[in-house]
Amino acid sequence: xxxxxxxxxxxDDPDILEALTTVLESRGYQVATARDGVEGLDxxxxxxxxxxxxxxxxxxxxxxxxxxxxxxPEQAEYADIPILLxxxxxxxxxxxxxxxxxxxxxxVSATRMILESKYQVIVAYEGGEGLRKAREEAxxxxxxxxxxxxxxxxxxxxxxxxxxxxxxxxxxxLTGYSPSYSQRKGYPNIPASKGMTLEAEDYIQKPVKPExxxxxxxxxxxxx
Numbered sequence: 001x002x003x004x005x006x007x008x009x010x011x012d013d014p015d016i017l018e019a020l021t022t023v024l025e026s027r028g029y030q031v032a033t034a035r036d037g038v039e040g041l042d043x044x045x046x047x048x049x050x051x052x053x054x055x056x057x058x059x060x061x062x063x064x065x066x067x068x069x070x071x072x073p074e075q076a077e078y079a080d081i082p083i084l085l086x087x088x089x090x091x092x093x094x095x096x097x098x099x100x101x102x103x104x105x106x107x108v109s110a111t112r113m114i115l116e117s118k119y120q121v122i123v124a125y126e127g128g129e130g131l132r133k134a135r136e137e138a139x140x141x142x143x144x145x146x147x148x149x150x151x152x153x154x155x156x157x158x159x160x161x162x163x164x165x166x167x168x169x170x171x172x173x174l175t176g177y178s179p180s181y182s183q184r185k186g187y188p189n190i191p192a193s194k195g196m197t198l199e200a201e202d203y204i205q206k207p208v209k210p211e212x213x214x215x216x217x218x219x220x221x222x223x224x
Contacts, residue, residue, distance in 0.1 A: 006030045006047065010040040010066070011055035011086060020053065037061025041069070044078060053084045056117060057211050064114055064210040068106075085113070096221065097122060097137065101130035101156065102145035102174065111143075114210040115217070127151030131159055134166055141220060144200075145174045157200050170220040176206030 007029050009020050014035075021031045032049065034040040036058040052070070056063040063085065070078045097120045102108050108123050115121045122137050124130040127144070128151040134142060142160060144153040153173060160166045201220055204213065 005051070006032065006049040007051045007053060008032045008034065008040065008043055008049040009053045010034045010037065010058070010063070011053075012036055012058040013055070016055075016086075037063065037066035037069075040066055048077070049081065051082050051084060053086055055086045056114065062210055064110060067113070068110055085117075095140075096120065097139040097141075098217065099124065099130060099133055099137065099139040099142045101125070101127065101133075101143065101148070101153070103148040104145070107145075111210075111213070114213065118214065119217075127153060127156030130156050134160060134169070135163075138165075139169060140224065141170050141172070141217060143172045143174065143217075146176065161200075168224075170202075170224050171200040172202045172204060172216060172220065173200045174206055174208070175203050 005028075007024055009017060009024075009031060010033070011017050011020075012035050017033045017035075021033060024031045032043050032047075034043050038061045040052075040054075041061075054063045054066060067083060067085075069075060070081065070083065073079070096118075098115055099122045100108060100111060100115065101124045102111070103125050105125070108125070112121045112123060122133055122139055124133045126148045130142070130144065131151070133139075142157075144157055146153040148156075157171050157173060160169065160171060201223075202216055204216060
């Protein structure tokens with residue numbers, strides 16, 4: 001079966017590590033374990049596994065961050081390793097849908113991976129597209145980046161809250177704004193204070209840890 005195959009299991013729960021090791025070794029696999037992403041990266045230096053089983057929520061370096069590092073083009077020696085994502089998060093109803101709007105495709109991919117552990121996720125890559133998706137899909141929550149081309153997050157949030165059919169949908173603003181960043185990207189110089197004049201229910205500074213994002217999402221959905 002798994003004769004000669006090596007698997008690296010990364011999870012901070014010792015019971016899960018023990019259970020997976022027992023099952024995999026009974027199938028003939030060679031198993032190495034780590035308690036978080038930092039230890040997992042150290043284990044990779046000693047040998048390249050055929051598969052990584054990766055928990056999402058862990059201390060020090062979580063699965064979200066480790067996944068990004070492994071898929072970084074500068075880490076080409078690890079890019080071809082298959083990764084099986086493991087999460088013990090409770091599944092929510094498939095009717096709970098989140099609209100994620102951000103022009104950073106890598107951020108969208110990584111954040112979508114985290115949110116889909118619990119929710120159905122709809123994505124858009126600029127504010128205008130986000131508004132169209134909101135009207136078409138009627139999500140339960142909107143997550144908007146501030147700095148986007150064509151239509152920025154401030155404008156999109158203002159229009160969402162001004163639409164009677166969408167105004168009750170909670171909005172989280174991702175406030176990674178800085179004047180130097182906007183100038184470098186060629187975005188308009190929108191004052192950060194404008195975000196506080198909108199009716200967004202929450203503001204999160206980038207970068208955001210996955211457990212913090214999930215906590216804030218759960219809190220708003222509970223209120224809604």
